[in-house]
Amino acid sequence: MQTGTLFRHCYEIDIGEGGGRGKHFTSWQETPLQIEFDIVKNADEEPNRHMLRLFNLTSETADAISIMDNVVRLSAGYVEHTGAMLAAVGVITSAITTVQDGGTVTEIEFLDGYQEMRDAALSVAYPKGTKADAALRDIAQKMNLKLVMADRLPFREFLHGYSYYGAARVALRKICGDSGLEWSIQNGELQVIKSNGYTPRRAVVLSASSGMIGSPTRTRIAAKEKAMTEPKSAAKGKGTQAETDARKRQEAERRKQARQEKFLKKQKKDGWVVESLLLPQVNPGDIVKVEARKITAFMRVDAVRHSGSFYGDEWKTELNLREIVLDERDNKQQGATRR
Structure with a gap:
């Protein structure tokens, strides 16, 4: 144009x-x-x-x-x-x-x-072998946000399981940080990409x-x-x-x-x-x-x-x-x- x-x-x-x-x-x-x-x-x-x-x-x-x-x-x-x-x-x-x-x-x-960051609380428990993307989908649903993820992300596997109770944003920070990912909310959508990725x-x-x-x-x-x-x-x-x-x-x-x-x-x-x-x-x-x-x-x-x-x-x-x-x-x- x-x-x-x-x-x-x-x-x-x-x-x-x-x-x-x-x-x-x-x-x-x-x-x-x-x-x-x-x-x-x-x-x-x-x-x-x-x-x-x-x-x-x-x-x-x-x-x-x-x-x-x-x-x-x-x-x-x-x-x-x-x-x-x-x-x-x-x-x-x-x-x-x-x-x-x-x-x-x-x-x-x-x-x-x-x-969503202020109000969303999370209570989850995952068995060993669960991958982080499953947790991210649950968090997005709890926050009532559409999840938008980049392709081929290196999701961490919870070797000993994972449980959490508290603010959803804190869980996001830990799960994404442990997997080398970054998250943000853009136009009401939860965006997850590689750290410094695209x-x-x-x-x-x-x-x-x-x-x-x-x-x-x-x-x-x-x-x-x-x-x-x-x-x-x-x-x-x-x-x-x-x-x-x-x-x-x-x-x-x-x-x-x-x-x-x-x-x-x-x-x-x-x-x-x-x-x-x-x-x-x-x-x-x-x-x-x-x-x-x-x-x-x-x-x-x-x-x-x-x-x-x-x-x-x-x-x-x-x-x-x-x-x-x-x-x-x-x-x-x-x-x-x-x-």
Whole structure:
């Protein structure tokens, strides 16, 4: 798809309880809402932290969607290409409405996998000889998540059996760690791949003709090992409406900074940063093929950031990448797709 044909932004947003649809917002309505989003994803065990802003909602609609643990599904894309594709899923952990420039802005923070990690408990016992993949399937079912696994994974065998009672996320960490695997939750799915490996999804080509913006930038910054922490809430207290809005904006800024830290946390030494027109289908652990003057190579996505403003110019994806050697069988199968 030539980049010159990709002009019109489109989106679909659903916010409601559990699997219910709830409130639906779309760019196809007669007067679409202005929206902004900042989607940050890493291939680690912490919930991916996302932000969505909805402008000038009625007070009734803002109140209806601003409920903790409501599920947000955000899809975005281009009218002239595939339309809106799933970019992020998560449960609401913060919702703040402020008055700005004579209108209102409802800012929602939602975390992918937060509820499942928080609530899912596990009680299992396996006889000797059981392989770890059986346990992973049980854990995914208990967490009510679809399990997506790469091919040919080196599952450990429980030589003396295995029993566990406690938080499902702790069992995931131990079972995957013992088998040389890594796990994360991406778009409401439990993703399991080899440690520093890649998913079986077909690679997307990043080139000037497919939407790459500028040239790949080499990074030589050591990965940040600082653990992600919950941003502190702004101090509450009585005051004028202006003071209240100022506190809310301060809290929103802290959360924005936390998302930025999470994105930078996976920036690898001797990696690459690439910007592209929006690629909502690309997730951490995927393979992309970079075709540029500086370099042509298959690379693993360590972190991805989708950001956009419906009526603005920004509608793009930023990727932190590192070169990777594909398994010979995968190399033959990777007929990379262009967008």
